Amino acid sequence: MSKFKKSSKASQDIPTAALPDIIFMLLFFFMVTTVLREVELLVNQQLPLATQLKKIERKSLVSYIYIGKPKNAKEFGVEPRVQVNDNFIGTKEIVQFVLTEKDKLDESERDQITMSLKIDKETKMGIVTDVQQELKEANALKVLYNTPRKVDM
Amino acid sequence: MRRTNRGAGQINSGSMADIAFLLLIFFLVTTQIATDKGILIRLPPKPDPNEPPPDIKFNQRNIFKILINSQDKLLVEDEPLYDVSLLKDMVKKFVLNNGKDPNLSDSPSDAIVSIKADRGTSYDIFISVYDQCEAAYNEMYGEKVGLTAEEFRKLDRGDPDQKKLYDRAREIDENGKPQFPKQISIAEPTKYGGS
Numbered sequence: 526m527s528k529f530k531k532s533s534k535a536s537q538d539i540p541t542a543a544l545p546d547i548i549f550m551l552l553f554f555f556m557v558t559t560v561l562r563e564v565e566l567l568v569n570q571q572l573p574l575a576t577q578l579k580k581i582e583r584k585s586l587v588s589y590i591y592i593g594k595p596k597n598a599k600e601f602g603v604e605p606r607v608q609v610n611d612n613f614i615g616t617k618e619i620v621q622f623v624l625t626e627k628d629k630l631d632e633s634e635r636d637q638i639t640m641s642l643k644i645d646k647e648t649k650m651g652i653v654t655d656v657q658q659e660l661k662e663a664n665a666l667k668v669l670y671n672t673p674r675k676v677d678m
Numbered sequence: 679m680r681r682t683n684r685g686a687g688q689i690n691s692g693s694m695a696d697i698a699f700l701l702l703i704f705f706l707v708t709t710q711i712a713t714d715k716g717i718l719i720r721l722p723p724k725p726d727p728n729e730p731p732p733d734i735k736f737n738q739r740n741i742f743k744i745l746i747n748s749q750d751k752l753l754v755e756d757e758p759l760y761d762v763s764l765l766k767d768m769v770k771k772f773v774l775n776n777g778k779d780p781n782l783s784d785s786p787s788d789a790i791v792s793i794k795a796d797r798g799t800s801y802d803i804f805i806s807v808y809d810q811c812e813a814a815y816n817e818m819y820g821e822k823v824g825l826t827a828e829e830f831r832k833l834d835r836g837d838p839d840q841k842k843l844y845d846r847a848r849e850i851d852e853n854g855k856p857q858f859p860k861q862i863s864i865a866e867p868t869k870y871g872g873s
Contacts, residue, residue: 545691548698555705573805577812577831578715587714641714644801651797653804654867661724670805671716 567601567608568593573646574675581669586639588626589671590619592652593645605648607656616655623663639667717808719864739781740788742772744807748798748870752807755781762806769814786818786858794865808862815860819847822858 568591581587591608595601606613609622627635640660644653660668744765745753752759754768773789775782783789791811795804813827820830823843830847833840849857 541695545694545698548695548702552698552702552705555702555709559705559709573802575717575805575809577717577809577816577827579718579831581714581718584714639718641716646800646802646805648801649797650795650799650801650804650867653801654795654797657721661721664724666721666723667718668721669714669716669718670808671714672805674715675809 564589564591564608564611566591567597567611567613568595568606568645570643570645571647572643572672575670575672576675578672578674579669581639581641586630586634586637587641587669588623588638589641589643590622590656591643592648592656593643594647605645605652607652616652616659619656619659620663623660623665627665636664637667638665639669640665641669641671643671717805717812719808736790737784737788740783740790742769742783742789742791744791744793744811746793746795746799746803746807748796750800750803752803762803762810765807765810766814766817769811770818773814773818790861790863792863792865795867797867797869799867808864811862815862819858823847 570591570593589609593605593608594603595606595613601613607616607619608614609619614622623638623640627638630638642653642656657668660666743753743755747753752762752765754765759765759768769791772782772791773786775784775789776786777784793804793807793811816827816831820827823830823846825833825843830844833844835841835844848859851857
């Protein structure tokens with residue numbers, strides 16, 4: 526008889542008992558890192574790309590303003606509109622919005638508030654400037670043009 | 679009565695992994711990595727109505743004018759420009775002139791880059807123009823301290839060593855004023871193109 530016949534008694538199965546644990550670990554990771562969108566976007570958003578980006582360290586100081594064409598063109602028309610929180614506002618109401626946002630912050634941090642503008646790239650500069658004027662009026666001088674990173678080809 | 683004891687009841691955990699996978703995939707799909715990145719600018723404060731606007735005479739040579747019309751066409755120093763990506767080197771040449779060329783700036787501290795758009799200009803082109811100007815300044819700063827623009831941009835001002843580099847690049851003097859400031863001005867837009 527063959528001398529080399531091994532009497533292999535080791536099981537060939539990979540133990541899968543720990544698999545659920547591993548998957549759960551991944552699951553928890555994603556659950557923790559997921560940030561659910563707080564506002565429902567009512568405007569189309571395709572942000573322009575740029576290369577010279579800066580990151581914002583303190584998320585608590587950031588408020589968002591969305592500008593773009595309304596998704597629901599039948600109801601709101603095709604002109605770009607300004608959205609904050611969950612509704613459209615006129616440019617004149619931005620001062621009020623900034624003040625309420627500032628009220629949420631600590632007194633010492635109020636002048637550090639950063640307005641993150643998420644503006645669709647099709648938008649014209651007219652409305653962007655109007656919004657900026659209002660931000661100046663409200664003394665919210667730190668503005669972030671929110672842009673994803675452009676990858677150099 | 680006799681009970682049939684079949685041992686401790688076991689829950690079949692074979693499909694546990696499947697359930698976990700399902701949840702995992704759900705979160706994978708709904709996750710969006712937060713994108714709080716962008717171009718940070720500081721608006722000039724609102725002019726005081728009680729004070730007349732300061733009447734500063736700028737030498738024309740010290741202003742690098744970039745005009746964008748409502749057709750998204752560029753006019754840079756009164757010459758049309760068709761390729762936005764050339765702008766970066768033009769800005770660099772303008773700022774680092776140090777008085778050599780009579781049409782370009784006197785010194786980096788006097789140089790101002792002015793971007794003037796129209797109300798009909800698209801936001802997209804405005805961002806790319808602004809991005810080019812930022813890139814020019816970041817590269818100039820980086821070159822001064824032997825970093826690339828990318829590395830300079832990522833300097834963390836909270837760290838003293840990195841702040842020193844940052845200050846050196848901007849030539850911060852003893853009063854805390856940069857001698858090599860980044861002066862990019864966004865002018866009030868024109869209204870020719872309508873809103």
